[in-house]
Structures are given as C-alpha cells and as structure tokens.
Amino acid sequence: MISKTFIKETKELFREGRVRISLFIVLLLLGVAVWISAKQYQNINEQYAMAKTAEREVWDNQGEKNPHSAAHYGTYAFKPKYPLSLVDQGVDKYAGTSIFLEAHKRNEAQFSAAADQTGLARFGDLTPDFILLFIIPLLIILLGYNSFTKESEMGTLTLLKSQGISSFSWMMGKWSALFFPIFVKTAVLFLIAGIVLNNLNDFGVFNWTSLGVMFLVYIGYYIIFINIVLLISSLVKKSGISLVLSLCVWILACLAAPKAASNIAESKHPYPTRQEFAANVLKDKKEGLDGHDPWSKESKLLEKKVLQEYGVDSLHQLPFNFSAYRMQKGEEHEAEVYFKHYNYLKEQYANQSKVYRNLAAISPYLPTRFLSMAIASTDYDTHWDFADAAETYRIATQKFLNDNTAQNTRYGERGYKASANFWQQLPAFAYEPPELDTVLHRNSSNMMVLGIWLFASFGLMFFTTKII
Amino acid sequence: MIITNNLTKKYGDQIALDQLTLKVGEGEIYCLLGANGAGKSTTINLLLGFTEPTSGNASINQLDVHKNPKATKQLLAYIPENLMLYPSLTAVENLDYFSGISGKKLSTPILKDFLEEAGLQSEAFDKRISAFSKGMRQKVGIAIALAKDAKVLLLDEPTSGLDPKASNEFGQLLQKLRDKGVATLMATHDLFRAKEIGTHVGIMKDGRLKQEFIVDNITLNELEMFYLDTMTYKEETL
Numbered sequence: 056m057i058s059k060t061f062i063k064e065t066k067e068l069f070r071e072g073r074v075r076i077s078l079f080i081v082l083l084l085l086g087v088a089v090w091i092s093a094k095q096y097q098n099i100n101e102q103y104a105m106a107k108t109a110e111r112e113v114w115d116n117q118g119e120k121n122p123h124s125a126a127h128y129g130t131y132a133f134k135p136k137y138p139l140s141l142v143d144q145g146v147d148k149y150a151g152t153s154i155f156l157e158a159h160k161r162n163e164a165q166f167s168a169a170a171d172q173t174g175l176a177r178f179g180d181l182t183p184d185f186i187l188l189f190i191i192p193l194l195i196i197l198l199g200y201n202s203f204t205k206e207s208e209m210g211t212l213t214l215l216k217s218q219g220i221s222s223f224s225w226m227m228g229k230w231s232a233l234f235f236p237i238f239v240k241t242a243v244l245f246l247i248a249g250i251v252l253n254n255l256n257d258f259g260v261f262n263w264t265s266l267g268v269m270f271l272v273y274i275g276y277y278i279i280f281i282n283i284v285l286l287i288s289s290l291v292k293k294s295g296i297s298l299v300l301s302l303c304v305w306i307l308a309c310l311a312a313p314k315a316a317s318n319i320a321e322s323k324h325p326y327p328t329r330q331e332f333a334a335n336v337l338k339d340k341k342e343g344l345d346g347h348d349p350w351s352k353e354s355k356l357l358e359k360k361v362l363q364e365y366g367v368d369s370l371h372q373l374p375f376n377f378s379a380y381r382m383q384k385g386e387e388h389e390a391e392v393y394f395k396h397y398n399y400l401k402e403q404y405a406n407q408s409k410v411y412r413n414l415a416a417i418s419p420y421l422p423t424r425f426l427s428m429a430i431a432s433t434d435y436d437t438h439w440d441f442a443d444a445a446e447t448y449r450i451a452t453q454k455f456l457n458d459n460t461a462q463n464t465r466y467g468e469r470g471y472k473a474s475a476n477f478w479q480q481l482p483a484f485a486y487e488p489p490e491l492d493t494v495l496h497r498n499s500s501n502m503m504v505l506g507i508w509l510f511a512s513f514g515l516m517f518f519t520t521k522i523i
Numbered sequence: 524m525i526i527t528n529n530l531t532k533k534y535g536d537q538i539a540l541d542q543l544t545l546k547v548g549e550g551e552i553y554c555l556l557g558a559n560g561a562g563k564s565t566t567i568n569l570l571l572g573f574t575e576p577t578s579g580n581a582s583i584n585q586l587d588v589h590k591n592p593k594a595t596k597q598l599l600a601y602i603p604e605n606l607m608l609y610p611s612l613t614a615v616e617n618l619d620y621f622s623g624i625s626g627k628k629l630s631t632p633i634l635k636d637f638l639e640e641a642g643l644q645s646e647a648f649d650k651r652i653s654a655f656s657k658g659m660r661q662k663v664g665i666a667i668a669l670a671k672d673a674k675v676l677l678l679d680e681p682t683s684g685l686d687p688k689a690s691n692e693f694g695q696l697l698q699k700l701r702d703k704g705v706a707t708l709m710a711t712h713d714l715f716r717a718k719e720i721g722t723h724v725g726i727m728k729d730g731r732l733k734q735e736f737i738v739d740n741i742t743l744n745e746l747e748m749f750y751l752d753t754m755t756y757k758e759e760t761l
Binding site for chain 2: 214
C-alpha cells in the first residue's frame with residue numbers, strides 16, 4: 056500500500072506544472088550557485104597560493120638584517136579556503152583571510168571578503184548553503200502543504216476511507232513521495248560538488264566522507280521539514296491554512312529563530328568592544344615586562360634574577376645577550392596577556408554557542424547550520440583554531456628571532472645583523488583544520504538536538520496517523 | 524448481506540436516524556427513497572463506519588461494522604453522488620491505486636478488463652480523469668467495485684445529475700452486479716430508477732423507515748403514490 060501511494064503521489068507531483076517549474080528553478084539556482092562558488096573557490100585559492108608564496112619569498116630574501124627589525128617587519132599567516140566551503144561558506148566571508156604576525160602584538164584576522172564589498176553585500180550571495188538551508192525547505196512546503204488537505208478538498212478522502220486504507224501506510228506513502236524528489240535533488244547537488252572538488256586537486260585535500268556526512272545532516276534537516284509539513288497538512292482542513300502554517304514554521308525556524316538567537320546570545324554574553332579590548336590588553340601589558348624598556352621595575356627584577364641564576368655580577372658576563380633575552384621574556388609576558396584576553400573572548404563565544412544550542416529546540420535550522428559550517432571548516436571554531444595556530448607560530452617566530460640575537464651577540468653590542476640565509480631556517484606556517492572525528496565530537500550536542508528533532512517530528516507524525 | 528438492527532444516530536437532540544432495521548440479501552438491490560435529511564446518507568455513513576451509531580448495530584456479511592471496520596471495508600464498495608478521482612491520473616491508474624490500497628494486485632490488462640466490464644470505452648482507459656464526465660467517473664467507480672470483488676455495494680444518489688442515457692447504463696451495470704450476487708443499498712430520489720433496477724424499496728422520512736415494498740409487488744404509479752403520501756403526511760399533521 057505504501058508503494059502504491061508513493062507511485063500515485065509521485066505521478067501527481069510530476070504531472071503538476073507548479074512542481075515541474077519549482078523543481079526546474081531550484082535545480083537552476085543550485086547549478087548557478089555551485090558554478091559561482093566553484094569559481095570563487097578557485098580564484099581565492101589561487102590568490103592564497105600566490106600570496107603565500109610571495110610573502111615567504113619576501114621573508115626568505117630579507118638579506119642581512121637585525122632579527123628584531125625582522126620581527127617588527129613581520130609576516131602573514133594566510134587562511135586557506137577549504138574544499139567544502141564550496142557547499143557552505145559559513146562565516147568565511149566575515150572572518151578575515153590573513154593575520155599579520157609581528158613582535159609584541161597579536162593581531163586579528165583581516166581582509167575579510169565582506170570588507171571588500173559595497174553595502175549591496177547586505178543582500179547576500181547566491182550560494183549552495185543558501186539554497187540548501189532556505190530554498191529547499193520552501194520547496195518541501197510547496198510540494199507537501201496539500202498532501203492531505205487535497206484529499207478532502209478533491210473529495211477523494213471518502214473513497215479512500217471506504218477502501219479501508221491504513222493511515223500509517225497512507226502517511227508513509229505520502230512521506231516517501233515527498234522525500235524522494237528532495238533526496239534526489241540533494242544527492243545530485245552533493246555529487247556535482249564532490250566531482251567538482253575532486254577535480255580541483257591543487258587546492259586542499261577533499262574528503263568524500265566529510266561530504267557524505269554533510270549530505271546526511273541536510274537529509275536529516277529535510278526529513279524534519281517533511282515531517283512538519285505533512286503533520287500540518289494532516290491536521291488542518293484547508294490547503295490555504297496548511298500553506299500559511301507551514302510558511303510560518305519556515306519563517307520562525309529559518310529567519311526569526313537565528314536572528315533572535317543571535318540577539319539573545321549577544322545580550323546575555325556580550326563581547327567587549329574593540330576599544331575596551333585594546334584598553335584591557337594595554338593595561339595588563341603595562342603591568343608586566345616590556346622587552347624594550349630596560350629601566351622598568353620588571354626589567355630590573357629580571358636582571359637581578361638572571362645574574363643570580365648564572366652567578367655573575369654583570370650582564371656583560373652572561374653567555375648570551377641579555378637585551379635579546381629580556382625581549383623574549385617581554386614577548387612571553389605579552390603572549391600571556393593576549394592568551395588571557397583572547398581566552399575570555401573564546402569563553403564568551405562558547406557561552407553564546409550554548410545559547411544557540413538551547414534555542415535549537417525551536418528551530419532545526421540552528422543545529423543544521425552549525426553542523427554544516429563545522430564540517431565545511433567554515434565555522435568560528437575553525438577560525439579560532441586558525442587564529443590560535445597563527446599565534447603559536449607568531450610566538451615561536453619571536454623566540455626563533457630573539458634566540459638568534461641572544462646567542463650571537465653580547466650585552467651592549469649594537470648593529471647585529473643575521474645572515475641572509477638565516478630566514479629560511481624558520482619553518483613556514485602550516486595549518487590543517489580539525490579532522491572530521493574532532494569536528495563531530497565538538498558538535499555532538501548539535502547532532503543530538505537534530506536527532507531529537509528527527510525523532511520528535513516522526514513521533515508526532517505517526518501519532519497523527521491515529522486521528523486522520 | 525447488509526443487516527441493520529434498530530440503528531440509531533443522534534446529533535445532540537436531533538435524531539438523524541431512528542431505529543432503522545433492514546436487510547439486504549445477496550443479489551438484492553435495496554433502494555432507499557426519501558427527501559433530503561430523511562436519513563439515507565446517515566445510514567450509508569454508518570454502514571461505511573464513518574460515524575458511530577448512538578445505538579443499535581449494523582453488520583455486513585455477519586461482521587459488525589463498528590467492531591470490524593477493516594474487515595467490513597474489504598467487503599464493500601462505495602460510490603458517492605459525486606465520485607471524485609485523481610484528475611491528473613488516468614482511469615487505469617486510478618483503478619490501479621484504489622484496488623491496490625484495498626490489497627488487490629492486478630495487472631494492467633486485468634484492470635482494463637474491469638473498466639471494459641464497467642462500460643467505459645477503451646479510448647478513455649489511458650486518458651486523465653480530468654477529462655471525464657460524471658457518468659464516466661461513475662463507471663470507474665463500478666470498475667473499482669468489480670476489481671475489489673465487493674460483496675456489498677453502497678451507493679449514495681449515484682445517478683443524480685446523470686443524463687438519462689448514462690443513468691440507464693449505470694442501472695444496467697448495477698443489474699449485472701446484482702446477478703453476480705452483490706448486495707446493493709442505494710440511496711436515491713429517483714423513483715423510476717428504483718422501480719426499474721431495485722428488488723426492494725424503502726421510503727424514509729425524518730430518520731425513520733416508513734414503508735417497505737418488494738418491487739415486483741408494486742407498480743410505479745403505486746410507488747409514486749405511496750411516496751407522495753409519505754412525504755405529504757407531515758405537512759398535513761403540521
């Protein structure tokens with residue numbers, strides 16, 4: 056009976072003009088979105104590769120130079136674009152693509168794509184994730200809002216009931232007929248994305264497993280929408296009411312809930328303003344050692360401690376250049392200050408994420424969005440990981456430079472220049488995003504919430520089969 | 524076989540059906556006559572299990588309708604006044620679906636045989652229902668009953684709105700089913716058709732079965748007279 060209803064519903068769906076048109080439009084949009092994203096992905100990665108090579112060449116070819124001058128001259132850590140960003144661009148557009156690494160200071164990522172665009176960027180881009188998260192649920196509503204109401208409106212319901220149709224089989228037949236085109240369309244999109252990514256071997260390592268997991272997340276999201284739409288259609292009498300209620304659910308879940316969650320999260324766990332953050336960092340920096348200031352109380356204390364440790368009376372008797380040593384200690388203090396303040400930002404971010412997770416109870420969009428971005432390595436967690444890796448590299452770079460000065464000069468010696476080939480000894484910055492297992496572990500709560508939505512929506516739908 | 528015993532349905536204080544007792548045996552066509560609101564459709568709805576009786580009971584082939592809803596639905600076929608089918612599906616596809624959900628797995632040639640037996644022209648088999656007249660849809664309804672091998676047929680004013688030719692064809696189809704032993708209960712306003720194809724006639728008014736006749740024992744004129752007498756009786760008492 057399920058297969059009979061499935062075949063009947065599928066024939067009806069595909070013979071209706073609105074369905075053919077809507078399917079065509081969505082497929083067209085998906086094709087355009089994938090093509091645009093693939094182009095962007097390719098362009099950005101080409102720029103990334105060029106910038107990375109050019110910057111390294113500049114670093115390697117500084118010639119003879121004082122290491123601390125080189126530290127102030129700085130270098131860049133570039134954030135690559137990951138293959139699955141072709142499907143979900145996440146926060147990439149707003150998060151910045153490179154971090155300037157210099158002495159004494161931890162900088163934030165800059166040169167975000169959004170900053171390069173005009174105010175028209177507020178309208179958003181046509182990306183696959185926009186279609187996957189917003190348009191396909193709308194298509195589900197369009198295809199399914201009258202699944203049950205049409206039976207009573209057309210007058211076929213009495214004939215069906217008189218034939219002794221089983222409510223469960225009827226529901227499952229309709230469910231599978233609605234699920235089938237959505238599944239095929241999503242599978243086609245992911246397959247095309249996979250093939251495109253697989254052929255862009257020059258940029259990042261593409262992982263079919265990650266793409267498969269992302270596909271399953273979206274399929275789960277669509278199943279929830281299918282269940283809700285069929286539930287509404289089975290409970291109301293008129294197709295118009297069913298359409299309005301289903302659209303209300305879409306507005307609430309996809310538009311209102313994320314914005315409300317953002318507002319609530321920000322008001323409950325606000326980030327400090329840029330000025331506040333900078334002032335707090337400066338205050339803490341001043342309370343510790345400044346590597347450039349040999350006359351400060353902290354410098355004098357360090358001097359005394361080192362002299363005692365090495366059992367000598369004068370800084371000139373030390374086997375290394377104390378100025379460079381002090382510079383490194385100053386760097387370490389500053390790194391601690393930055394660690395403390397960035398850690399606070401991370402805590403606030405974690406608290407905000409918790410608010411989002413709690414509000415996921417009112418919207419399956421939220422856990423889906425977070426899971427999708429995380430698997431695509433385009434979420435804030437990955438951005439934090441990248442920023443932390445860049446900071447670790449910055450600290451290591453400063454130590455590498457300060458140690459060179461400390462080991463190769465004596466206290467009071469001025470004008471030291473490292474050799475021209477010294478710079479090449481610094482390993483290049485390399486960052487790999489977290490593995491899929493780690494991503495899924497981090498997002499276990501989002502997976503749980505999505506699972507609860509799935510089971511609850513199935514439960515409610517099957518419960519209504521008793522009252523159809 | 525259809526049997527009702529003191530079958531009663533009340534909506535609040537209003538009595539829609541009052542202690543109806545009737546029997547329709549195999550190969551019989553029982554025509555229920557009566558004005559709108561007489562209780563004809565309520566009787567059919569109770570037999571279909573669409574609504575619960577307030578008291579009394581109804582059975583189909585010795586199975587209580589409300590205690591065995593699935594089993595009794597397997598035995599019956601129903602054709603309402605306006606049989607609505609899926610407009611974007613063809614006649615064969617509609618028949619395939621409706622016979623399929625009642626558990627019958629029939630091949631396309633067999634489905635076409637049923638449509639042919641129901642009097643549908645072969646050119647219409649693969650045409651969408653949206654292009655069908657009411658008479659053609661009623662024929663598909665008969666084909667559904669044939670495909671289901673229904674033992675009982677419930678008809679709610681099936682010839683209402685049909686032209687005389689289509690109505691006559693429909694009557695002939697019912698007679699075919701009667702010859703196969705199908706027990707038919709038909710609610711109708713059409714005295715002529717009731718006399719022509721029915722084996723039994725009952726006249727209902729205000730939810731009560733007022734009179735019953737064996738059709739062979741009564742002329743059309745007598746039936747018309749009894750019907751009008753029953754209908755006007757109320758007006759006189761008022």
